[in-house]
Amino acid sequence: MLARTRVSAWSSRKRMYSSFGPARIKLVEDEADWIYSGEWWGSQDGGFGRDEGQTVFRKQSFKGNGLVSVTAHPASIPTIEDWPGIEKQLQQKYKRLLGGLDACGRVRILGFQWRVLRFNSMTRESVAKVMSVYIDTDPSRLFLMQQPHCLAFPYVKSMVSTGLTALASTNFDLKSAVSGKQKMRILCIGNGGGTIPPFLASKIKGAHVDVVEIDEAVISASIKSMGFPAVLKMGTRVHKYYSEDNSSGFHVNESSQIMHKVFWDGIQERVFLNEADGEAYICDSPIHGRPNEKGSLWYDMVFIDAYDGDDIFPYKFRDRNGPFLSALCSKLHPRHGTVIVNLHADSPHPPLQESLNGNYDPGLNPVLPLGRQTLEVARLYRDALQGTCSREAEEQDESMLAFTVTVPCLANVTLAITRGFSSVGISQYRRDVFKEIETSRCFSEGLVLEKLFSDSQRVHELFNLPFDCSQYVRRGFFIVR
Numbered sequence: 001m002l003a004r005t006r007v008s009a010w011s012s013r014k015r016m017y018s019s020f021g022p023a024r025i026k027l028v029e030d031e032a033d034w035i036y037s038g039e040w041w042g043s044q045d046g047g048f049g050r051d052e053g054q055t056v057f058r059k060q061s062f063k064g065n066g067l068v069s070v071t072a073h074p075a076s077i078p079t080i081e082d083w084p085g086i087e088k089q090l091q092q093k094y095k096r097l098l099g100g101l102d103a104c105g106r107v108r109i110l111g112f113q114w115r116v117l118r119f120n121s122m123t124r125e126s127v128a129k130v131m132s133v134y135i136d137t138d139p140s141r142l143f144l145m146q147q148p149h150c151l152a153f154p155y156v157k158s159m160v161s162t163g164l165t166a167l168a169s170t171n172f173d174l175k176s177a178v179s180g181k182q183k184m185r186i187l188c189i190g191n192g193g194g195t196i197p198p199f200l201a202s203k204i205k206g207a208h209v210d211v212v213e214i215d216e217a218v219i220s221a222s223i224k225s226m227g228f229p230a231v232l233k234m235g236t237r238v239h240k241y242y243s244e245d246n247s248s249g250f251h252v253n254e255s256s257q258i259m260h261k262v263f264w265d266g267i268q269e270r271v272f273l274n275e276a277d278g279e280a281y282i283c284d285s286p287i288h289g290r291p292n293e294k295g296s297l298w299y300d301m302v303f304i305d306a307y308d309g310d311d312i313f314p315y316k317f318r319d320r321n322g323p324f325l326s327a328l329c330s331k332l333h334p335r336h337g338t339v340i341v342n343l344h345a346d347s348p349h350p351p352l353q354e355s356l357n358g359n360y361d362p363g364l365n366p367v368l369p370l371g372r373q374t375l376e377v378a379r380l381y382r383d384a385l386q387g388t389c390s391r392e393a394e395e396q397d398e399s400m401l402a403f404t405v406t407v408p409c410l411a412n413v414t415l416a417i418t419r420g421f422s423s424v425g426i427s428q429y430r431r432d433v434f435k436e437i438e439t440s441r442c443f444s445e446g447l448v449l450e451k452l453f454s455d456s457q458r459v460h461e462l463f464n465l466p467f468d469c470s471q472y473v474r475r476g477f478f479i480v481r
Contacts, residue, residue, distance in 0.1 A: 030466035032150040040114035057225040063215040066120035066309035070225040105137035119309040126193025127152040130227040146227030148198035161469030163340040170336035170420040180205030189278040190306035194228040201270040298333035325384035406476030
């Protein structure tokens with residue numbers, strides 16, 4: 001398997017979006033655009049970053065992740081000219097939470113940084129942008145806030161774009177979940193620095209995001225040094241992660257709880273962090289109710305991004321006869337449940353010269369075609385989630401769709417499996433053709449891609465994304481058959 005963050009020769013030149021062609025939708029500025037990757041990538045192992053950064057966290061893992069560390073790197077935006085406006089917004093929230101007291105102190109920004117979670121000082125596990133602030137009446141205490149809208153890794157953008165688009169292709173009312181009118185249960189297996197959960201919780205007011213991370217060292221790094229917001233949801237166990245030192249600047253008291261409310265504006269109430277093994281967690285989690293009942297504990301979406309310090313996808317998550325896939329099948333909503341898996345491509349990159357002139361040797365492809373091992377895992381998940389193992393299999397829609405897309409710049413593949421793929425959104429004059437194909441359960445790649453492209457546009461508008469998710473959904477698109 002290729003390294004999680006091995007950058008291809010041509011993508012290291014930051015040509016990520018040039019391969020996409022002209023944008024078709026209006027985008028807001030993306031603070032985590034790949035053009036800023038040189039700020040955080042680092043120079044370790046010959047990387048193209050400007051330096052190695054400053055190590056702000058270091059701890060040995062006892063769960064196979066080796067040395068867990070976090071490096072800090074200055075971020076160029078928001079610029080210092082933007083800080084007063086941000087401080088004003090934070091100050092208004094702070095004053096309101098303190099009942100309008102004028103003597104509560106002023107919120108001041110110290111700066112913005114990239115924080116990179118690394119395993120064994122090399123593997124770039126997660127990247128987050130954090131804002132560091134303090135109250136001028138007590139400048140010795142610093143508070144870190146992860147910026148949930150900043151998704152720096154292309155593979156994370158791919159997982160989010162593909163997952164939300166796949167769910168939008170079903171009959172699930174995503175708009176109501178975003179507004180908070182409908183609950184949406186999400187499971188994230190593997191937290192790392194924790195960028196996906198805050199992003200989803202910030203965009204979806206009806207979200208309940210369960211996060212499962214097996215490694216205490218990783219949890220400690222994400223909370224202390226990556227600005228992860230789940231502190232208040234860990235109850236008495238919070239002290240476990242803050243009692244060792246004061247490197248985070250946080251204290252578990254009323255003041256820090258107020259600052260979390262200032263920062264997160266309710267996001268922390270939608271994220272639940274659990275220190276547990278992913279397999280044991282999903283096997284032991286309760287489930288009750290029917291699909292249409294409000295009290296149902298089906299998961300609407302599941303994100304799986306679980307690699308160890310050697311960059312290996314644990315066998316228990318790809319064991320055909322193991323309990324994990326069977327439990328996942330039974331806990332996934334039978335009518336629209338969607339699973340997203342981050343996989344490492346096992347096909348070679350084409351040489352730089354071939355990528356530039358467009359002439360490729362046999363067996364090489366610029367969009368990283370699925371290699372044998374990756375395709376086997378994709379088919380394994382497709383087969384396992386078909387519904388035969390579900391206790392409510394009779395409720396499941398016949399239209400299951402499994403597909404993969406390739407990730408720009410990195411040697412990663414995003415696998416998506418969704419139940420209840422719907423023809424709604426397909427051009428009316430082509431819908432009869434689609435239904436005919438749908439009945440035979442042999443989807444037409446062109447029609448499916450047309451449908452997903454249409455849904456991705458709706459997702460972009462609904463979530464006000466700073467990047468064009470349709471480009472991630474259609475890159476290297478491949479239906480798993």
